[in-house]
Amino acid sequence: MSDAHDYAALGFKCGLEIHQRLATMEKLFCSCSAALPEDAHVIDITRRQRAVAGETGMLDASTSFESRRGRLFTYELFRRSTCLVDIDEEPPHPLNHEALGIALKIAASLNAKVPDELEVMRKEVVDGSDPSSFQRSILCGYSGSIAIGEKRIGIPSIFLEEESSGIEPKAGDGVRYNVSRLGIPLIEIDTDPVISSPKEAKEVAMQLGLLLRLTGNVQRGIGSIRQDVNVSIKGGARIEIKGFQDLENMDKIIEAEVSRQLALLDIRKELLARHASVGNAVDATGIFLKTGSRLIKQQLERHGIVLAARLTGFKGVIGRSIGDNRRLGSEISDYANGAGVRGILHSDEDLSAYQISMDEAGAVARLLGLNADDAFILISEERGRCERAMQLALQRADAALSGVPEETRAVAPGLFSTRFMRPLPGGSRMYPETDVLPIDARPMLESAFKEKISIEAITAKLYSEIGTPQLAEQMLWSRELQLYTELKLRSGADGRIIAVLLLERFTEMKRKGIDPSSIGRDALLRLLRLYSEKEITRPAMFGILESLPKSGRDVDAELDSRHLRRINGKELKRLVEMQKGHGAEKAFDEIMGVHRLTVDAEELRAMLKTDA
């Protein structure tokens, strides 16, 4: 596939942030279970949050944006996975050393250095995803790197931090969070912004994911790993994209972001050429007192107002496409949403779709003194919200004159595009966690570096154990790798047969509608031992494997009831002697015809050869 853009020429800059939940018994700063609960939540609580000044006395742009929304957050609490620490009703307990050990092992595996003393920080989050309004985070590695083929991608920072709450689908007015996963240890790995193309970004994400899986200490399953992408081009701005559900479309979405920035830069050029500018909010309620627009009528009935504003020189630009189902108007609308309005109306769209008459549109144009090249936007809502929404909308329109605003954006579900979430956070949302003592990391380093994981070493080991490169590579990326390693260690069986069993036979069974996940480790171990000790043949092993989920019997019962014990040595010799006189070929067919599952073909062939 050829690239959609010449990324080098565009000054493409891209870095990743990988977030991976660790598999520990307890949460990072309390003794709640770190496993996701299966039961329903037991109680709801509500909290209001506001932005406070950080350590350096500055309010952060992103946190004050969120806090202005003045929202009430609801949190769902669980019996085993929520305690007073999670809801900021009890000071944090000392740091979970199991989690720290894993984090340091990962840091070591990324060839990173570890600060002598770890300082627990509070990262302010006022989107409500944390009842305490901050997330605890520790910088625990720096100056690391990972190899992607010949290239080394720098890892400037590795963080050990608390997982945030999960947002629940819209329920009523407020925002609802599930607190069960809050505080689960999470590792964040940041790369340098040296990734040269969307394709390479995907590759780096895959490689980091692999390394994390290879540690054997990370949670698996949906949501347990998340990737954020930072991307910019020359003349554009740094954009953080969140919410990649999988890596599948990562390259396409980054590509779309580059296209969006290019489109915004084009718009900027055109607006500057037209001497465009952004006007002020004007009350246009009077025009709509007898309106047929359901949308506006509804607001006016609730004593809402209509605000309009002139966008000089914007005609045709608000409606211009900047991506998959995205226009400049959608960006402006996203900002206005921050004040809790559902959207904006603008003169580049078909206003009759909202039952706004030509007369009304004309009256707004006259009120604002519009010229041919000008556009307007309209917002109807309750006064406070409307004023705030218009302010935000005009702020975004104004930013179009400067190009691309720095933002945190989210992947739009089902589309190859992103939408605005909030302004990009800065450094001032960090301040020290004064309730937790600093941690001297030096005594823990030696053991962490001893457990260091190397993708290269594991790959080489798999290649030599499994033999065929294709199967070895498949195993490296497989979910069954951990199982493979355990079976290899404990069964004494050949790596290749284990790989065949876990990859090929499992796939085959799934195709036949048999669920291999119901077969326990002990059964697999027993089968492989029987096979490597020549107690059963390979076809018998696979036969028993397939029948286990259905029969529910254990391996030995299955083996005995189906008389599948292997015939070898003296016993096989006797069968061969009974065929004396027939040629070797005929004897082989005769014996295998009757004992297909209990005689090993190779052993038989060898015996017939020496007899001949």
Place this chain on the structure above:
Amino acid sequence: MYSEKVSSLLARKGIKIGDRIRLNARGSMFEGRLMPRPDAGSGDVIIIKLDNGYNVGIGMEGDAPVAIDKLQDSVITTSFSNASASRSAKNIAANSAKVELLYTGGTIGSKVDYVTGGVYMLTKPEELMYEVPELGSIASINVRHLMSVASEDISYREWQAIARNVADAFNCGARGVVITHGTDTMHYTSAALSFMLKDLKGPVVITGAQRSSDRGSSDGFMNLICSVHFAARGTIPEVGICMHGDTSDEYCNFIRGTKARKMHTSRRDAFRPVNSTPLARIGTDGSIAYSNDVTVQNNAKDIKDMKTTAKEAFEPKVALVKAHPDSDPDIIRYYSGKGYRGIIIEGTGLGHAPVSTPHKEYNWLENIKQAAGSGVVIGITSQCLYGRVDSSVYRNARLMADAGAVYCEDMLPEVAYVKLGFLLGNYGSEEAAKLLPVNIAGEITKRSEVDWFV
């Protein structure tokens, strides 16, 4: 604090906390701002704030070569300036009720000081207004900085000062008074003010925070908002504590000052009414729901002619002791020997201490009898907290009452302690003993209602 070695190294290079520095330690280069060393951890580890906002600690011990250089002077700014204070002052709604906000310290008024590393009390109370600007639209607030004292450090002298200031505020036209206070001993202060203040013209609302106001989730913001609402419009001219009603940020309770107790070390709804019900519930929107049995209300005409007074005399030589298995009765002798004029015993159950034990060294009876006989007022309360003491049910209690101990009804032990100090400060011992079991400021209720328990 940094070690002497590190401090002198920094001094040699002319580096102060907050300066931007470059540090080269064992092959790694760090650039950022020098942060203060908290009390914990090694003083030989330098803490530097990187540009991404994170702090890291770099060890300076041993002979490892560490180069450190100053790049730039401190550029720490503060979110608070006089300009923003006057802005919020202008925000005050016209014609709104006058509320005096007396600032005494505690978590609600504390911030992490990133220059010295410690938690410090706000010295400019206007900072509080800056943090909660909506207060200005509820009432016309006059903020007065009385003191910056952690509540565990508060003594009767501070109670006296607060009481005086509350009286002054009412006599100068305040509709209500809000006192910000540390939470640990808030219920002692509320009891003391309840006894000291007479003829209140409006509510005296004591509030605080369980979580510091440097976090966006601090309970202090809402506590303050509800308190100002109640001080501005509440119709109960009494001293009370106004804090979160439950763990959600939805409403606060106004609890009678002599019936409140801190019942949890860290939760925001730590304050509970004991042997009482909350007098009112205040929503964040300013809605006030009164409890059924509250009828007290001053009318405007009365208020005009009233003068609030602070009866502030207090006898600090009063002790609060707990009777428990194997407790040494000599504690009574110790206090009376030191000239104490009153002792409140936090007894077991209905108000008992070991007085029939065959083990003479643990028998309190003789010491109680002796102390009471020499004029020390002995009050009996219960460590059950909930419920009423009674001297007639069991023989042991009868023995104690006969020895001269006064049974304090359904009064909380801490409240009894404060009350006895107040009584002995204002009356002779005999009168004080007589008044101890008689209700003065809502501390004793005759009836115990069914739903007054946890």
